[in-house]
Amino acid sequence: ITKIGVLTSGGDAPGMNAAIRAVVRCAFYYNIEVYGIYRGYEGMIQNDIRQLDSSDIAYVLERGGTFLKSARCAEFRTPEGRKKAYDNLQKHGINGLVVIGGDGSLTGAHLFYKEFGIPAIGLPGTIDNDLSGTDNTIGFDTACNTAIESIDKIRDTATSHDRLFFVEVMGRDSGFIAINAGIGSAAAATLIPEKKMPVEALIDRLNTRAKAKKQANVVIVAEGGKSGGAMEISKKVKKYLPNYDIKVTILGHLQRGGSPTSYDRVLASKLGVSAVEGLMQGKCDVMAGVINNKVVYTPIKRAIVDDKEVDEEDFRVAKILST
Ligand code: ADP
Numbered sequence: 001i002t003k004i005g006v007l008t009s010g011g012d013a014p015g016m017n018a019a020i021r022a023v024v025r026c027a028f029y030y031n032i033e034v035y036g037i038y039r040g041y042e043g044m045i046q047n048d049i050r051q052l053d054s055s056d057i058a059y060v061l062e063r064g065g066t067f068l069k070s071a072r073c074a075e076f077r078t079p080e081g082r083k084k085a086y087d088n089l090q091k092h093g094i095n096g097l098v099v100i101g102g103d104g105s106l107t108g109a110h111l112f113y114k115e116f117g118i119p120a121i122g123l124p125g126t127i128d129n130d131l132s133g134t135d136n137t138i139g140f141d142t143a144c145n146t147a148i149e150s151i152d153k154i155r156d157t158a159t160s161h162d163r164l165f166f167v168e169v170m171g172r173d174s175g176f177i178a179i180n181a182g183i184g185s186a187a188a189a190t191l192i193p194e195k196k197m198p199v200e201a202l203i204d205r206l207n208t209r210a211k212a213k214k215q216a217n218v219v220i221v222a223e224g225g226k227s228g229g230a231m232e233i234s235k236k237v238k239k240y241l242p243n244y245d246i247k248v249t250i251l252g253h254l255q256r257g258g259s260p261t262s263y264d265r266v267l268a269s270k271l272g273v274s275a276v277e278g279l280m281q282g283k284c285d286v287m288a289g290v291i292n293n294k295v296v297y298t299p300i301k302r303a304i305v306d307d308k309e310v311d312e313e314d315f316r317v318a319k320i321l322s323t
Pocket of ligand 1: 011041072074078106108111126
């Protein structure tokens with residue numbers, strides 16, 4: 001490996017910059033050149049590719065977002081699009097790739113490797129935490145912290161006005177942010193896609209809490225849940241509890257931004273180094289992740305299988321503490 005290309009793709013996540021910076025720093029340590037591929041696969045197809053130097057990565061570790069920019073690119077889903085991307089990499093002599101993104105981006109990396117044989121290593125960059133082969137994805141911890149900070153503020157106003165709040169957090173069909181936010185912010189209930197909670201059970205819970213004179217009532221709802229988002233659920237609950245003053249807050253994209261936490265900075269940094277060293281050792285078509293504090297390389301095909309689930313134990317703890 002003499003020239004590595006690095007890109008960020010799909011939904012952005014705090015810590016992506018820290019990961020890019022670690023890839024560049026580590027490559028320089030081993031005298032490998034690094035090319036920044038801007039706007040993900042879109043930039044690979046458009047030849048928006050530029051050699052990076054030390055000045056590009058100064059003061060980026062602590063910044064949210066990704067200085068390489070991210071994009072969604074329909075053309076990369078076609079063989080013609082991927083051929084264009086390959087030709088551009090050839091022009092620059094790039095013979096190794098680091099792809100930082102979610103399951104879609106890693107699926108693209110896997111296909112691209114299969115077709116053209118350029119060694120690629122994926123890094124899990126998504127706030128959703130929905131990739132196997134790593135305990136946490138880059139950005140997940142920051143997103144949980146942002147959600148909890150926001151919910152603390154909502155709780156203040158909920159308590160002052162005796163209101164019931166439904167707060168919707170991100171997590172595309174996965175309840176990782178929700179369950180963490182639920183435990184970490186003493187939620188009255190946490191509704192996640194993986195575990196359906198009938199509206200009657202939620203009403204029982206709220207009634208029990210009312211009898212116990214619990215002051216704050218904040219219910220966390222994961223977006224994309226089977227029973228609908230916070231808005232839908234609040235409407236159902238209003239029918240049962242017409243006297244409650246109910247409000248809905250959708251945290252939305254604010255969970256994607258912000259300076260990464262120490263956890264995400266360290267995770268991204270470790271994984272950036274592991275990506276470069278993995279490529280040097282001849283590893284490819286794998287995702288680097290951290291399991292039980294050790295770096296592990298998992299075949300991308302395995303990492304993208306949608307079977308990572310919220311820990312039963314977390315769900316149990318959330319239930320005990322909110323009843
Ligand atoms: P994320 O990486 O956050 O899951 P997406 O699912 O939007 O985000 O994927 C990001 C990009 O990865 C897509 O816009 C596309 O360019 C590429 N990609 C996703 N799935 C595939 C696929 N099946 N084949 C080729 N490229 C893909």
